[in-house]
Amino acid sequence: MKKILPLLAILAPMVLSAQEPGPKPAGDLPPFTTVWEIILSGGWVMIPLGGLSFIAVTLILVYLFTLRRSAAVTSHYKHTAETLLRKGDFAGLIAISNRHGEALARVVQRTLEFLQHNPRTNFRLLREIAETEGARRAAGFHQQITYLADVGSIAPMVGLFGTVVGMIQSFSVLAGDVAASRPMMLAEGVSVALITTAAGLLIGIPSLAFHAYFRGRVGTLISDLESASTDMLALIALHFQDAGATAPEPGRATGNERGKASSVRVSSPLFDDDF
Numbered sequence: 001m002k003k004i005l006p007l008l009a010i011l012a013p014m015v016l017s018a019q020e021p022g023p024k025p026a027g028d029l030p031p032f033t034t035v036w037e038i039i040l041s042g043g044w045v046m047i048p049l050g051g052l053s054f055i056a057v058t059l060i061l062v063y064l065f066t067l068r069r070s071a072a073v074t075s076h077y078k079h080t081a082e083t084l085l086r087k088g089d090f091a092g093l094i095a096i097s098n099r100h101g102e103a104l105a106r107v108v109q110r111t112l113e114f115l116q117h118n119p120r121t122n123f124r125l126l127r128e129i130a131e132t133e134g135a136r137r138a139a140g141f142h143q144q145i146t147y148l149a150d151v152g153s154i155a156p157m158v159g160l161f162g163t164v165v166g167m168i169q170s171f172s173v174l175a176g177d178v179a180a181s182r183p184m185m186l187a188e189g190v191s192v193a194l195i196t197t198a199a200g201l202l203i204g205i206p207s208l209a210f211h212a213y214f215r216g217r218v219g220t221l222i223s224d225l226e227s228a229s230t231d232m233l234a235l236i237a238l239h240f241q242d243a244g245a246t247a248p249e250p251g252r253a254t255g256n257e258r259g260k261a262s263s264v265r266v267s268s269p270l271f272d273d274d275f
Contacts, residue, residue, distance in 0.1 A: 048158050055151055143216075163197045
């Protein structure tokens with residue numbers, strides 16, 4: 001009996017501790033907050049931020065598929081244009097340019113249409129027409145990616161507005177009289193401020209990053225367009241040189257009249273002062 005009592009004294013604390021409720025199993029713990037719950041807790045400011053995020057994603061996908069080299073120059077059209085320019089078939093090249101949508105086709109079409117309507121123009125004026133149309137196409141490329149930069153600038157501002165709204169809610173709670181609910185409502189206002197700020201930055205930072213990427217791609221397209229346009233103008237200039245070499249100069253006597261009239265050199269109106 002004396003040996004049993006010390007043994008009971010040792011086992012009794014162990015039995016009592018086994019009967020005490022332990023920590024809740026993992027299944028009874030509250031679930032983690034989902035992304036959708038975080039978005040909803042951001043308040044009504046998340047609605048314009050959601051619209052801006054949709055616009056940003058749409059613009060990025062569109063620019064990835066449209067801002068390619070084919071938007072400025074295609075090898076097929078360039079080869080066809082060079083062949084027709086060497087033949088002097090301006091009307092055929094205008095017809096082909098109408099069926100192509102790249103920027104080089106628009107430059108060539110505008111230049112040759114001006115030449116068709118003004119056959120006695122000089123090359124310098126023709127080159128200015130081509131440069132103007134090329135600059136207009138380049139401005140169109142830059143204008144496209146400007147929308148993405150606008151989204152990247154507006155989204156953080158909307159997030160900052162949400163921050164102000166959340167802080168107003170928090171200070172409104174501090175000014176109230178219900179002391180029991182102050183901590184919860186104060187935390188709700190701070191949560192709105194932080195969530196909207198984070199959402200604005202999550203939209204603005206990628207938008208500006210993709211804008212920088214597309215800006216570099218647009219620069220490459222414009223360089224390709226300038227190079228191809230220079231080649232087209234060079235072929236047109238060669239055609240003008242051939243036309244000026246074969247055409248008689250209006251101020252110079254020809255044939256048997258050389259001895260009767262003095263020769264006066266007048267430059268060809270098609271090719272004035274560049275060659």
